[in-house]
Structure formats: structure tokens, C-alpha cells
Amino acid sequence: MDLVIKGGKVITASDTYKADIGVxxxxxxxxxxxxxxxxxxxxDATGKYVFPGMIDSHVHFELPFQGAVSGDDFATxxxxxxxxxxxxxxxFAIQAKGEDILETVKKRMASADPKTYxxxxxxxxxxxxxxxxxxxxxxxxxxxxxSFKLFMTYRKEGLISEDGDLFMVLREARKxxxxxxxxxxxxxxxxxxIEQFAGEGKTQCIYHALSRPNFVEAECISRGIKWAEEAGSxxxxxxxSTKEGAWEIAAARAKGLPVFGxxxxxxxxxxxxxxKGENGPLYVLTPPLRTALDQEVLWRxxxxxxxxxxxxxxxxxxxxxxxxxxxxxxxxxxGLPCVETTLMLLHNxxxxxxxxxxxxxxxxxxxxxxxxxxMYPRKGTIAIGSDADLVVFDPEKEFxxxxxxxxxxxxxxxxxxxxxxxxxxxxxxxxxxxxxxGEFKAExxxxxxxxxxxxxxxxxxxxxxxx
Ligand SMILES: [Zn+2]
Numbered sequence: 243m244d245l246v247i248k249g250g251k252v253i254t255a256s257d258t259y260k261a262d263i264g265v266x267x268x269x270x271x272x273x274x275x276x277x278x279x280x281x282x283x284x285x286d287a288t289g290k291y292v293f294p295g296m297i298d299s300h301v302h303f304e305l306p307f308q309g310a311v312s313g314d315d316f317a318t319x320x321x322x323x324x325x326x327x328x329x330x331x332x333x334f335a336i337q338a339k340g341e342d343i344l345e346t347v348k349k350r351m352a353s354a355d356p357k358t359y360x361x362x363x364x365x366x367x368x369x370x371x372x373x374x375x376x377x378x379x380x381x382x383x384x385x386x387x388x389s390f391k392l393f394m395t396y397r398k399e400g401l402i403s404e405d406g407d408l409f410m411v412l413r414e415a416r417k418x419x420x421x422x423x424x425x426x427x428x429x430x431x432x433x434x435x436i437e438q439f440a441g442e443g444k445t446q447c448i449y450h451a452l453s454r455p456n457f458v459e460a461e462c463i464s465r466g467i468k469w470a471e472e473a474g475s476x477x478x479x480x481x482x483s484t485k486e487g488a489w490e491i492a493a494a495r496a497k498g499l500p501v502f503g504x505x506x507x508x509x510x511x512x513x514x515x516x517x518k519g520e521n522g523p524l525y526v527l528t529p530p531l532r533t534a535l536d537q538e539v540l541w542r543x544x545x546x547x548x549x550x551x552x553x554x555x556x557x558x559x560x561x562x563x564x565x566x567x568x569x570x571x572x573x574x575x576x577g578l579p580c581v582e583t584t585l586m587l588l589h590n591x592x593x594x595x596x597x598x599x600x601x602x603x604x605x606x607x608x609x610x611x612x613x614x615x616x617m618y619p620r621k622g623t624i625a626i627g628s629d630a631d632l633v634v635f636d637p638e639k640e641f642x643x644x645x646x647x648x649x650x651x652x653x654x655x656x657x658x659x660x661x662x663x664x665x666x667x668x669x670x671x672x673x674x675x676x677x678x679x680g681e682f683k684a685e686x687x688x689x690x691x692x693x694x695x696x697x698x699x700x701x702x703x704x705x706x707x708x709x
Contacts, residue, residue: 243272243281245673250287250634253600254294254623255609263292265630268672273626285668285675287634293604294624295329295360295631295671296585299611300480300504300553303333304353308399308575313558313651316357317686319581322649324677324684326582327666329360329631330621330692332611334391336367339400343368343378347387351691358689360671361631363615365423367391369400371407379414386693388420388616391480394462395427395528402429405469412473419696421502421614422470423478426462426487427454427529436572447522450571451514451530459529460486467494467501476696478614479503481555483529485539492548502614504551505540507580507587512656513537523567524654526574527555545598550610552588554580558652579652583643585633590662616694634668641665649682 245265252261252273264272264279272279303319305312314322316333323331335350337343347366354362366387368375382388390411392403403411408424415422435453439445444452463479467490470477482488482503494501508527513534516525525531543549557577567574585607592598598606612622620629641647643657669677676684 243277243279245283245285245630245670245675246277246281247285247287247292247632247634248277250290250292252292252624253604255601255605258601263624263632265673268630270624270626270628270630273624283675285634285670290667291600291635291637292624293327293633293635294608294622294628295633295669296327296607297330297332297611297617297621298323298328298554298556298581298584299332299551299615300506300555301331301333301581302555302557302577305557307557307577310559310563310575312577313560313579314556314581316354316362317359318649318651319556320357320359320362320689321682322582324360324669324671325649325666325682327585327633327635327669328581329633329669329671330362330617331360331581332363332365332615334367335364336401337369337375339370341370343375344381347382347385355691356687359676359684359686360689361692362689363387363692363694365389365391367393368411369393369403371403371411376410376414379420380418383418383420386695388418388694388696389423389478390415390420391423391425393425394466395425395429395432397429397433405465408466409469409473412470412475412477416473416475419698421476421478421696423480424462424466425480426459426466428458428462432458440572445570445572447517447526447567447571448514450526451517451532454528454530456484456486456532456536459484460490463487463490467499470501471499476500477502481506481509481529482540482549483509483532483536485536488539488543488548492543495548502551503549504553505544505549506553506555507584508555508578508656509540510537510552511587511591523564523571523574524561524656525578526564526567526571526576527557527578528576541597544606550606550614552584552606553611554584556581558650560652561654578656579650582648582650583657585635586641586662586665587657589635589664594663616696617692621692630670630673632670633666635664636667637664639663639665639667
């Protein structure tokens with residue numbers, strides 16, 4: 243045996259039990275009451291939880307955006323992720339206008355491969371939906387990329403897909419069992435509101451939220467669901483921020499449609515009140531922060547399984563870059579640093595506050611994204627034959643959040659000063675102990691591209707199993 247994790251409480255999305263876990267050649271090969279076989283390495287997990295590695299299915303490393311570049315590259319970003327208990331990330335291959343989309347993917351993989359410390363994949367994001375892009379879809383599926391993201395917004399940034407573009411991609415996706423996700427905000431309405439507010443001199447941070455009211459998101463989600471229903475495709479909504487948005491998804495699922503959604507820590511932990519303080523720009527992201535009522539509905543949507551995934555939308559910019567928007571929110575690059583802190587935050591405010599149990603925590607952070615994006619059972623669970631991606635989590639260890647104590651390449655933390663109980667102490671990626679008690683030890687480039695595959699059967703299934 244290469245590695246044995248001894249004495250921990252194993253927690254998957256479906257079970258909780260005490261067991262030893264044996265690892266050989268990067269895979270889980272034995273789960274037993276006691277493993278007596280000799281092992282090259284033993285990790286003592288007595289008194290601790292053992293989770294499957296977390297999957298962050300929405301990150302933006304080294305992304306040039308709105309006059310800045312997100313602070314973490316594939317090296318610093320995946321290292322910070324691993325310190326927070328994440329063993330797989332999904333980033334994006336965003337097509338430049340007119341670019342051959344297979345080239346887009348190859349270029350992104352060439353950036354990631356030499357740097358990444360943990361396994362990764364990419365969502366393919368076409369911004370120029372022409373016949374070549376549609377014709378490339380079967381090839382992308384063969385490469386192991388069965389998920390797409392379209393922007394229903396960012397018109398001025400040149401990223402937007404019109405309804406026809408979205409419908410055509412959904413129709414092709416249906417043929418190949420892929421899933422199509424969207425950034426849902428109605429660009430036409432929000433641009434006019436921004437223009438109007440700016441004309442009245444209303445450019446303080448709070449107008450970032452007021453210019454993107456809830457219906458701007460909800461209308462777009464509802465429209466996307468309509469096209470997905472007509473095309474018969476799976477559909478996914480990235481970063482749901484509003485109660486109305488969550489309700490659109492709930493209604494679609496009640497009809498039996500394969501519609502899925504995620505929210506992110508920013509929306510679960512902060513409200514638009516942040517925009518009224520002097521550090522408002524640090525919290526600018528799209529969609530914007532909302533009210534306490536929206537927040538409560540999002541927590542309940544996770545509890546009930548209306549939203550299946552919590553991802554981070556990690557997109558860090560430095561404090562000086564964010565503060566460019568002090569007097570005019572339009573000058574702030576959108577995004578927050580989150581990739582390292584999600585497991586601790588959701589354990590603290592989800593499990594310890596009684597909103598859901600440990601198995602549900604594993605469902606939303608590991609099992610559900612692995613099923614929805616086609617990595618199960620290789621990732622997302624602890625089972626014989628699965629990759630030995632594991633997190634040893636100490637439920638008693640306390641921590642105060644601060645930029646200095648975290649590993650992301652950014653000079654502030656939106657959670658600065660927050661006290662939490664419970665944190666990852668060991669992270670194992672395909673059998674390698676890469677993070678242990680505050681020390682990170684791994685070589686860049688050891689992470690591998692994960693080929694993903696979505697089976698036909700799921701197409702008609704309304705949902706993956708949610709505990
Ligand atoms: Zn994003």
C-alpha cells in the first residue's frame with residue numbers, strides 16, 4: 243500500500259462511517275474497519291473527518307478582465323485551492339472573437355499544464371457562435387469537455403451570446419449529452435440603467451447593485467430555461483444571486499427539466515450593505531450582492547436541493563485595482579477571492595449553524611459538481627477505484643480569516659477577521675499528500691487535465707442524487 247489514512251470518520255454524500263482507507267497508484271483500493279497491511283506512508287486521522295476532495299467548478303485564474311488580470315495564475319490558484327481542501331478545479335477557455343475554438347482550448351491547457359498542482363478541467367465558453375464553433379462541439383466532447391458557458395451579458399466587453407446563439411449551442415449540446423451553463427443578466431436593461439444613473443451622477447458603489455435589479459437576473463434565467471426546454475438540453479445557471487432566480491430554477495425542476503444551479507460564498511455571506519461602506523469596491527462582482535432576504539432564500543435553496551452546487555467564481559484583484567472604483571463603480575474589475583475558503587465557511591455557517599449536515603456539505607462541494615459535470619465516480623466520492631483525492635478535516639481547529647494567513651495571491655480578504663471553527667489539515671491529490679498542517683509540498687505541473695464524460699441517461703434525469 244502506498245498510503246493509509248487511519249482512524250478517520252469517512253463522510254461521503256451518502257454515508258458516514260469510521261474506516262481506514264488504503265491507496266495504491268493514486269487510487270483508493272481498500273476501505274476497511276482496520277488496514278494492517280504495511281504502507282509507505284500513514285496519515286493519522288483520529289478524531290477527524292475524511293472527505294472526498296472538494297471540486298470548485300467555477301474559477302478564473304490568470305483572466306484578463308476590465309483593465310486588470312486576476313491575481314492568481316494556475317500555480318498560485320491551485321496551491322491556494324489545495325490548502326483549502328480543493329482537489330479539482332474547473333476554469334474556462336473563453337474564445338476570442340473569430341478564434342478557432344479548438345485553439346482556444348489548446349492555448350488554455352498550455353497555460354494550465356505546466357503550473358497546476360491539482361487536477362483541472364475547463365468549461366468551453368464560445369463568444370462567437372458561428373458554424374465552425376457548432377461543428378467543433380463533437381470534437382470538444384471527444385476531448386473530454388462536455389460543458390459550455392455562454393454569457394447572456396457583457397455586451398460591451400464582446401462576450402455576449404444572443405438568444406439564437408444560445409439556442410443553437412443548446413441544440414447541439416442535446417445531441418451529444420453536454421450541459422450548457424449561462425451567466426444570466428439582461429445586458430440591454432442593465433446597460434440602460436447604468437447609463438441613466440451615471441447621467442444623474444449616481445456612480446457610488448450601491449448603484450452597481452441598483453443598476454442590476456433582481457429581475458435582470460431572473461428574466462434571463464427564465465429565458466435561458468425556455469430555450470433549454472425547447473432544445474431538450476441540460477441547463478446550468480452559474481452564480482445565482484437572487485431569490486427570483488432560484489425560484490425560476492425551482493419551477494423548472496418541478497416540471498422535471500434537467501436544470502441545475504449554483505450559488506457562491508459571496509452571495510451567502512455578504513449583502514449589498516457592503517456597497518455603502520468605504521470598502522464597497524472590494525465587494526464589486528457580477529451579479530452584485532443582494533439583500534438579506536435573497537441571502538436567506540439562497541441558503542434554503544441549497545438546503546432543499548434547488549441549487550445543487552456551491553462554487554466560488556474565484557476572480558481576485560488587488561486592493562488598489564478594486565479601489566479604482568471608489569467614486570465610480572464602473573472602474574472596478576469584477577470579482578472576489580474565494581477559492582481557498584469555501585469548505586471552512588460552509589462547514590462553519592452551514593453545518594455548525596444547523597442548516598445542513600456533513601453529508602450535504604460533501605454533496606454541494608464535491609459529489610454534485612462531479613455528477614453534473616461528468617467526473618463521477620472518478621471524483622466526488624470515496625469508493626474503491628476512485629481517485630485518492632481526500633481531505634482530512636479537523637472539526638475542532640479554529641482559524642481567523644486574513645489575507646496574510648491565506649495563500650491566494652491577493653492583498654485583501656473579504657472575510658478578514660471572521661472566526662471559524664473547523665478546517666482542512668491534510669489534502670491528498672491522487673494519493674500524494676500535497677498539503678499537511680500548514681505546509682504545502684508539491685511540484686507545479688503535477689496536476690492533470692481531467693477528461694470528463696456525461697452519459698446519455700442523465701439527460702432525462704431531473705437531478706443527480708442530492709442527500
Ligand atoms: Zn465567473
